[in-house]
Amino acid sequence: MSDLLPQLASLVGERHVVSGETLRDRPQDFWNNVPTPARALVKPGTTSEVSAVLALCNGNGIAVIPEGGRTNLSQATRSDERSILLSLERLDDIETPDEAGLTVVVGAGVVIQTLQERCAASGLRFGLDFGARGSAMIGGALSTNAGGFQALRYGVTRDMVLGLECVLADGTVLSHLIPFRKDNTGYDLKQLFIGSEGTLGVITRATLRLHPAPVTRNTALLSFADFTAVARTLSRLRRDLRGTLSSFEIMWPEFFDFNVEALYGERRPIGSGASFYCLCEAEGFxxxxxxALFEDVISAALGAGDVADAVIAQSSRQRDELWKIREDFEAEQNFFNVMIDFDISLPLKVMDKFVAEVDAALKSEIPASLGLHVLGHLGDGNLHVTTGLPTPEHASSLKDLVYGLIARYQGSISAEHGIGILKRDYLHHSRSPAEIETMRTLKRALDPRNTLNPGKVI
Incomplete structure (x- = not known):
């Protein structure tokens, strides 16, 4: 279709269509530095324009790849020379938050941090938070059902959505932007699109749940001698902090010591030699x-012998330094020549055993592996397991080994990063053949011409 770009320009405006030739100078995404292959990048500014673009492409057999902040970790926005990239960045409107109803209606192109700040100005909290907050967009977070640091308290993205507007492959607009939680009017269609990575429809707007913004924040770094003590302390903090625990991040010592050395050298925030380190945070009113309550609860855990050592942040600066250990991955990225990371969920009771088995298996079966860094959101069962190789030679064998162990422990191969392309061939480790075929049935029903993000997820 040689006249495609002029037709797209007529729908969204000439300055909002980027040619494929120009895209060759742009990296494919934040993690993938190869040039972007696509026929064009289109930037619609309204839901109606999204609908028109999809109708045009669907009618002419042209694949459409939706993209947001381009920080996806599973190559869910990878394109080819025949496809059209659909950027949602211009759909960045934020309506005035409803302070009484604790809701806000936003466009899919709103950046997470922008929404956080807008809500904070009204004394409200949007509960989603993760490292890419400054670039990730609402639409991308919805499409992958992102989790993050505060899922323990506020849930994952799915839990924050009341209503949704999206556009199907043929341009049909489904708009159900309700501002209330109770709605038993048949199938909950929004759940089909949340977590579907743009394969069933393009999310354009959402009604999101908010919470009153906490006015206090207390942070501590804890060390432990064994995993049982970690689990007991998590239970203690959930109970004794009266529902204010918002984060409980665990770090195995290989990652913790590596990052502390890279960031602070010998200026360690806590003593060495522990088996586990946890960063916990409570936010209250x-x-x-x-x-005082926070200090008392931490002291009680110390007194009970569960916590080996504790450091409580005495300032915002100290708090930021502690969180940097958990959030900063620059040194790790430089260390692992060929980085291979796994974003998984497991039952709490088997986490320690799983990590120990992965470590032993890598040492015996993949001796070229460069170590094992493990950390995660313990309160919601999510671990990030990262290793690396000097060259890509054994990457496939390494993935087969770890994904096989995840399946044996009945875990999820993707906790919060999605499936995309990188995990697609391992989906059977977490979903049965009947479930995968049902997913294919949904895809065929909603997108019979395979227009939306083909080849992703299934």
């Missing part, structure tokens, strides 16, 4: 008592 009682300025006169929350700090």
């Amino acid at each position: 009682e300025p006169d008592s929350d700090g």
